[in-house]
Amino acid sequence: MEVKVLPVSRWKGNDQTMLVFAAEGSPAPMGWKGGEGAVKRLMVQAREEGFSGKARQAVMLRPEESDPARRVVLVGVGSLQGLNNEAFRSSGGEASRIAANGVTKGISVLFPERGDPAKIRRCAQAIVEGIILAQYQFGSYRTMPGDVKKPIEHLVVLHGDDISAKDLSAGVAVGECSARAVMLARDLVNEPPSALNPAKLAEKAQKLGGRVRAKVFDAKWMERTGMGGVVGVGRGSHVPPVFVWLHYQGSKPKAKVALVGKGVTFDAGGLDIKDAAGMETMKADMAGAAAVMAVMHAADVLKLSIALDAYIPIVENMPGGGAIKPGDILKMLSGRTVEVLNTDAEGRLILADALAYAVKDKPDHVIDIATLTGGAAVALGRRVTGIMGTDGDLVASLIAAGEEAGEPMWQLPLVREYSEMLKSRVADMKNTGEKREASTILGGLFLKEFVGQASWAHLDIAGTAYTDKDLPYSPPGGTGVPVRTLIAYLTKLSG
Ligand code: BES
Ligand code: ZN
Ligand code: ZN
Numbered sequence: 001m002e003v004k005v006l007p008v009s010r011w012k013g014n015d016q017t018m019l020v021f022a023a024e025g026s027p028a029p030m031g032w033k034g035g036e037g038a039v040k041r042l043m044v045q046a047r048e049e050g051f052s053g054k055a056r057q058a059v060m061l062r063p064e065e066s067d068p069a070r071r072v073v074l075v076g077v078g079s080l081q082g083l084n085n086e087a088f089r090s091s092g093g094e095a096s097r098i099a100a101n102g103v104t105k106g107i108s109v110l111f112p113e114r115g116d117p118a119k120i121r122r123c124a125q126a127i128v129e130g131i132i133l134a135q136y137q138f139g140s141y142r143t144m145p146g147d148v149k150k151p152i153e154h155l156v157v158l159h160g161d162d163i164s165a166k167d168l169s170a171g172v173a174v175g176e177c178s179a180r181a182v183m184l185a186r187d188l189v190n191e192p193p194s195a196l197n198p199a200k201l202a203e204k205a206q207k208l209g210g211r212v213r214a215k216v217f218d219a220k221w222m223e224r225t226g227m228g229g230v231v232g233v234g235r236g237s238h239v240p241p242v243f244v245w246l247h248y249q250g251s252k253p254k255a256k257v258a259l260v261g262k263g264v265t266f267d268a269g270g271l272d273i274k275d276a277a278g279m280e281t282m283k284a285d286m287a288g289a290a291a292v293m294a295v296m297h298a299a300d301v302l303k304l305s306i307a308l309d310a311y312i313p314i315v316e317n318m319p320g321g322g323a324i325k326p327g328d329i330l331k332m333l334s335g336r337t338v339e340v341l342n343t344d345a346e347g348r349l350i351l352a353d354a355l356a357y358a359v360k361d362k363p364d365h366v367i368d369i370a371t372l373t374g375g376a377a378v379a380l381g382r383r384v385t386g387i388m389g390t391d392g393d394l395v396a397s398l399i400a401a402g403e404e405a406g407e408p409m410w411q412l413p414l415v416r417e418y419s420e421m422l423k424s425r426v427a428d429m430k431n432t433g434e435k436r437e438a439s440t441i442l443g444g445l446f447l448k449e450f451v452g453q454a455s456w457a458h459l460d461i462a463g464t465a466y467t468d469k470d471l472p473y474s475p476p477g478g479t480g481v482p483v484r485t486l487i488a489y490l491t492k493l494s495g
Helices: 036-048 085-100 117-134 165-190 198-206 219-225 228-234 282-301 347-360 374-380 392-405 416-422 439-448 483-493
Strands: 002-007 017-022 058-061 071-076 106-110 154-159 213-217 242-249 256-261 263-267 307-317 329-331 337-339 365-370 385-389 409-411 456-460
Touching (some): 036 058, 085 106, 198 242, 198 307, 219 242, 228 307, 228 329, 256 347, 263 282, 282 365, 307 347, 385 392, 392 456
Parallel strands (some): 263 307, 385 409
Antiparallel strands (some): 385 456
């Protein structure tokens, strides 16, 4: 989809459908510059259709011959009080789905906001994200004609003369880039697990391109290096594990950040095998890795002034003959030993090595992203990511970035006393706690043992990385969470 910015006065796209926002209880569409008569006619029509301006409520309207657009989709953003960019993102997405419906090649959207440049940029970004992301389809495996909708070819953001086209264009460009990154992450998550095994995922990382440097290390290297966690988990599969390092060096970097992503291309559970229902979506257990790869790509496109390293351990967690067994003890890269009491708690085993490796390079901050525990979905549901960490400021910055990005997060406490539950009778620690209590926190506490004194945050995306339901701008499948959050956080850091 090609995205352009144009003053409304120069627009002649009457083959397109125009999206227009309206707030609840407000008499006129937002940003509308047309004549009084046209507005009245539209609003009367809208009311007849039962339109009240509630968030994501959308109606298709037919303006008169003389009006600028052939078809208008009016979409509500809820009340003006407490209006935020997520309302524009989700309402814009919803409206674009209705507009798309096969008949239009192009969509235009009337830019609704005014105000300071930062506000305009962020609102434009959110609208473009919502519209592009709502059109996402994973169609590469469909063969029946009609099952994949024709994609919208262009999107035009229309603005009044009182809005700086420069600010608007800047926001649009960021929105385009961030939406593309989210879709890259979604594509990787949606790919079948045998098509995207560890070797293939590593290949995708190598092909990110731009100025993102990549190195792929094989199982032999990991054995030599002492990554007992990754090597151990990888032993149950015919496909060997790999370790990917990515680097992006922005100019005049303001900070050096390490990203660590869980890359389990399929989690069968190992010998502690999952049941059928539990395994159904386990191709998505590499969503952390996918997000990290997408963010590396976006940082390069956006030319962020930071130094970024990504460390991605990639394995298949399978119950093959060589698999680690409950009771086995692994020697981790950090030198610690871990008694594996549940082979399905494999994420922490591979992340422990990746984190220990990442902190050796002395980054300013380390952020890991992982579909770590089913408990995250139990505690916080499917829309809120669990966050934990050793650095309150880092956690707060990430939560704020998540808010802006429409990817809410909630902090869970790393209760020191609970570490008791990770004590092993025979090794330095064990990889699971007791019963199913506080499993998300225990996951965090386990990882904390491998980050030393680093400023570290852990994002448990087990509930949020994948959706069975159709969400406002996320069809069923990978969601791309928390790509937008990380882009927002890193953009802020880069100044
Ligand atoms: N990949 C799973 C976590 C998961 C579950 C992600 C559901 C997405 C949806 C992880 O490896 C796992 O199996 N965790 C166990 C840990 C337990 C054995 C301590 C869990 O959460 O049950
Ligand atoms: Zn598991
Ligand atoms: Zn897993």
